[in-house]
Amino acid sequence: MQTANYFRLEGPYLRLEGQRCSACGAQQFPPRTACRQCRATTFEICTASSIGTVLSFSEISSPPAGFSSPLVAALVALDDGIVIACQLTDVDSDKVEIGMRVEMVTRLISETGPEGCLVYGYKFRPQLL
């Protein structure tokens, strides 16, 4: 991850900032240049729900360079309807099941060596409360 790109992604990575379309009201995450529903191009920032349900998961045996192992990937349906691709954390893969309730936490995502930056962003863990 290049530092400049990480800077641009701070809103979605650290605060789950997506968009609400000023024209049709549709919510989307991640942010896009045009609305997926009506193709309008003006938006307000709209923070996605930080709680959701596991739609699917997979334990990646050999994670990419810069990522720690084991890596449990997941698709999570947030309570506002947004679906997000993410890592699960604080849980063993054999304890994960589809339908499990999870919540967002901010964690170290990757270390890309002396030339790169420490990338922090969202992961999801089993809901505590």
Add this chain to the structure above:
Amino acid sequence: MRDVYIVGLGLTPVREHWTFSLRNLGARAILAALADAREETADCLYVGNMLSGQISAQENLGTLLADETGLLPIETCKVEAACGSGGACVRSALLAIAAGAADRAIAVGVEKMTDVTADAVAAGLATASDQDFEASFGLSFVGMAGLLMQRYLHESKRNRADFAPFVINAHKNALTAEHAMFHSEVTLEQYLRCPMVAAPLGVLDAAPVCDGAAAVLLCSKEALKPHHRPIRITGSAISTDTISLASRRNLSSLSASETSAKKAFTQARLTPHDIQLFEPHDAFSIMTTLALEACGFAASGTALDMAAAGAFAPTGSLPICTFGGLKGRGHPVGASGTYQIVEACLQLRGSAGSNQIPGVRRAMTQSIGGHGAVAVTHILEA
């Protein structure tokens, strides 16, 4: 739009080619396709490739291969649609001829993957995904396929073992295909016991990393010669879906695969029932399943039942992966789409040797980039 025919076929064996580089492989396939059609040159050359910039630090592939084959100053460029690049370059060549801008066009898919480590290949393949919202979170390309497979298992209440017939069939068909990467059968036992790479997806669910190139020479009706054995392209379509899996409306159907197949069927005035042979994008066994359902060859949720009943074997109602598919022949990513088309043409010509499916007149190929993000469908008729 003018009619377009395939008159020349060329391919290299799919291997770990230690002695051949990207340029050697691409050039050999081009020259073989020209020789097959007994043509000296063409009006344009489209190169399908995904990873050359990352793996071989080489772009400008059109010029590279034109120079390597002595085709300068031919019009040329590279076409990229991730793992669907091979299919996409054939569509570009078709468009040039259909539009009347060219009478003969070469499409070559080429990929050189084995010069670098598995990590570097994985990083390259991940560029087919959404870099900022999938790959940057450690979700590898194979990991995304694992997510699709897990969801399909959940929704259809299946077991992983139900995917085995696809893998067993692919390897069996590859046994007698000289250009295929693998010449070894896979048993159900081996499939069930293979190591997981992105559970529930095992190493035997995934097509191998390899090198290869395949090329076709396309021409207009006006450019056909008596010695040509033309195969007509009656359907050709590309459709797209969201680049990230998370944005899909339905995780158990491939809408790009469906819409590109529908467009191709409409152009060819055919239905799925008319197709006698299908070369799907079986990069992962879950992708074969989803593509068969999306294209209308199996009703939603029934592809695994049909596979268990032998419908997709050489003697079944719709033979697939007739030279091993991506799984058995190998998946040199940007070349796989052109291998599919060369293989379908061999079948339609009746030149498929031990792999011949008798009496094939209408075949379909589908090359997919990303996990269904872009799909390229071709219908070919003898």
